[in-house]
Amino acid sequence: MVIEPPYLIFLGDVPDALAAKTGLGIVDWRPEWCIGQLRLEGCKADAGIPDLSVEEAKAKGVQTMVVGSVNAGGVLPEHWIASIVSALEAGLNVATGLHVRLASIPEIAEAAARGGAGLHDVRFSDVKFATGKGTKRSGRRVLTVGTDCSVGKKYTALALEKEMRARGMDADFRATGQTGVFISGRGAAIDAVAADFISGAVEWISPEADPDHWDLIEGQGSLFHPSFAGVSLGLLHGAQADFFVVCHEPTRTTMRGVSHALPTIQQVIDQTITCGQLTNPAIACAGIAVNTQKLNEGEAKTLLEALARDYGVPASDPIRFGVSPIVDRIVAMAGTE
Amino acid sequence: MVIEPPYLIFLGDVPDALAAKTGLGIVDWRPEWCIGQLRLEGCKADAGIPDLSVEEAKAKGVQTMVVGSVNAGGVLPEHWIASIVSALEAGLNVATGLHVRLASIPEIAEAAARGGAGLHDVRFSDVKFATGKGTKRSGRRVLTVGTDCSVGKKYTALALEKEMRARGMDADFRATGQTGVFISGRGAAIDAVAADFISGAVEWISPEADPDHWDLIEGQGSLFHPSFAGVSLGLLHGAQADFFVVCHEPTRTTMRGVSHALPTIQQVIDQTITCGQLTNPAIACAGIAVNTQKLNEGEAKTLLEALARDYGVPASDPIRFGVSPIVDRIVAMAGTE
Incomplete structure (x- = not known):
């Protein structure tokens, strides 16, 4: 599956920035690919890039319109269909991570056929996964876990990859969600895999590797979220994480x-260790990543110092202060094994 | 989805009875629907009903051939296709719980078209599930959980339904697996639901009910199985079980x-309570159901007495000794709340 950049990011008319996290995440991590955004009236999200019509985007060389907003459950709102049809008619490919196949909507299928453009449903993988086996694989793995959904698990994994690579370490971000797949050009949207194959799909996403190779695996949901905990548990078992970072x-x-x-955070640490030991008895917490966006800098530093003291691991905001202390800890812990 | 009885049970050439548990389960719980079995050379499973060819089955009034054996991962072995084609050509419907759609195999799709027969893929639901909300629903719920896969979770839930109904209680078995769907004619194969919707599908399978209504919900996998624990956790959260029975x-x-x-068993009890409290803080263990098939009667009784003493709940083999003591306990515990 290749999603061809550059992108026009479609944000629809979502009520907040969280609902546009796919689009905003792509812009944050691949700004060079994101030429503009397309927003409908009432949209409360803003990626901070030029507002473009599909025609303007086409003229600027955009290849693919990525639907960067999502509703709970991944439903495609009726009134977004016209925007998708006009993008296809302008000759743009359209990529989404929705739970519905674009081609299953007749107006979209017809427009794609007319425009000759491609439809990419990131949540529908053509890979035939096996069931997870839980057999230990070589290579080192870090998983980001969370106290909730949308608390920075993808950002933290990407930041860890960036920091490790800057230090010359052999490190790869491994995507398990739609945005991560758009950013890295590979992986699988684990929440759309048939339930029997969750851990097996993660074993495929993060395959056996060199002993010194690091996979930074994007976490999903939370073991404590009543909608999505099953995904989080299968992901933990498939990841066989050596280390995990709690995102909050x-x-x-x-x-x-x-x-x-x-x-x-203590409940998350305890439950992650209890469950994670099933496939990696040595699993350990290596840090806490906090999204401090709503705190001022002084409040953020005070909180992070308190967390580091209380839990005995580095605590940082990956966006504001970087993940260097967490990578230091991972390197130190890995070196003493 | 209606699967039309009576059935011919296709067992293929599986290496043991566990691999034929779908077929054997249907025969156990709906003997009046099962006219015969079709087995290939080398088959090590036996449902104890007449071996029939598809033509003989057709002559005896069979409407549907149910594929009652399964491989790990739900793959359809190449050499079973000929049997399915001949059943379709004889005019029988074919129903399976495999992870592949029958119609995706060209020979099968063509034979179904020629014979005018129906194809039923129990694992592919056309229901659009919502994500689980974890909001408390009225009605009472019992979930069977396990120390492993294939330890009697479906049998136990069906036996509880039978015993409760015999006592005049308002009770319904709720199927979450292919065999259960074949037996009850409704439900959904939860292991095939997209991972994001596991708990939501269970909320749909066991909807809001009268305060005195009992749902006996079929468990799947084990919280401790590295392949399937995600399914088990989503199922536990969606079930909001008041009581659970540990199967072993x-x-x-x-x-x-x-x-x-x-x-x-202690680990399963502890972890089920820890996780289950997220959606039902009052969750409690009501019994232990042991498959004592490989023990003699004296050994079985000794084991069950020891378990009942050690864990302080009734322990029984549902097949050998019934579930009456477990229903007694459920009624007593429910009455004191």
Whole structure:
């Protein structure tokens, strides 16, 4: 599956930036690929790049319009179809991570046929996964886990890859969600895999590697989220993580999309170790990554210092302060084994 | 989805009875629907019903051939295709719970078209599930959980339904696997649902009900199985079980299909409560169901007495001794709330 850049990022008319996290994530990590954004009236998300029509985007060399916003459950709202049809009629490819195949919508299938453009459904993999075996694979693996959905698990894994590569380490980000697949050009959207194959798909995404190779595996959901914990557990078992980093958003009071309270960081550490030991008895916590966007710099530093002290591992905001202390810890812990 | 009885049970040439558990389960719970079995040379499974050719089955009034054996991963072996084609050519419908759609195999699609017969892929649901919400639903729910796959979770849930109904209680078995769907004519094969929708599908399978209604929900896999734990966790969260029954096979040393050791019953109880409290804080263990097939009656009774004493809940073999003590316990515990 090749998604051809450069991209026009379609954000629709979503009510907040979280719902546009796919589009915003692509812009953050691949700014050179993102020529512009297409937003509908009322859109509350903004990627900070030029607003372009499909015709303007085409004139600027865009190859693919990526649907960068998503509804709960991955449904395609009726009123987004016209935008997709006009992109296809302008000759752009269209890529989405929705739970519905684009070609299953007749107007879209017909427009794609007329425009000669490609449809990419990132959530529908043609790979035939095997069931997970839990057999130890060579290579080193770090998994990002979370107290909730949308707390920076992908960002943290990408930041770890960037920092490790800057140090000359052999490191690869491994995508398990639609945005990660758009950013890295490979991987699989694990939440769309048939339930029997969750851990098996992760074994495929992060295959056997050289003993000194590091995979930075993107986590999904939370072991404590009533909608998605099954995905998180299969992902943990398939990852066979040597180390995990707990990702957290400190101002959130209920888990995304439901009324349940967030677990504590300690609960996440304990449950991740308890469950993760099934496929890697040596699993250990290597750090805490906090999204401190809603705190000022002083508040953020105070919080991170308190977390580092309380949990005995480095705590940082990957966007604001980088992940250098977490990589230091991973290197130190790996070296003493 | 309606699977039309009576059935011819196709067992293929599987190496053991466990691989034929779908077929054997249908025969056990719906003997009146199962006119005969079709086995290939070398088949090590036997449902104890007449061996019939497709022509003989057709002459005896069979409507549907159910593929009652399965390989790891749900793959359809090449050499079973000829049997399916001949059944279709004889005018029988064919139903399977494999991970591949029958119509995706050209020879089968053509034979179905020629014979005018129907193809039923139980693992492919046309229902559009929502993501799980974890919101408490009215009605009472019992979930069967396990120390491994294939330890009697479906049998136990069906036996609980039978015993509760015999006592005049309002009780329904809720199928989450292919065999259960064949037996009850409804439900969904939860292991084939897209990973994001595991708990949501269970909320659909066991919907809101009268306060005195009991759902007996079929469990899948094990929280400790490295291939399938994600399914088990999503199922536990979606079920919001008031009570669970731990199912166990005492002679097994490694988990089915992998090299991992079985968890202890205590580990399963503890982890089920820890995880299950997320969507039902009152979840409690109501019994242990042991498949004692490989023990003699004296050994079985000794084991069950020891388990009941050690864990403080009734322990029984549902096939050998019934589930009456477990239903007694459920009724007593439910009455004191």
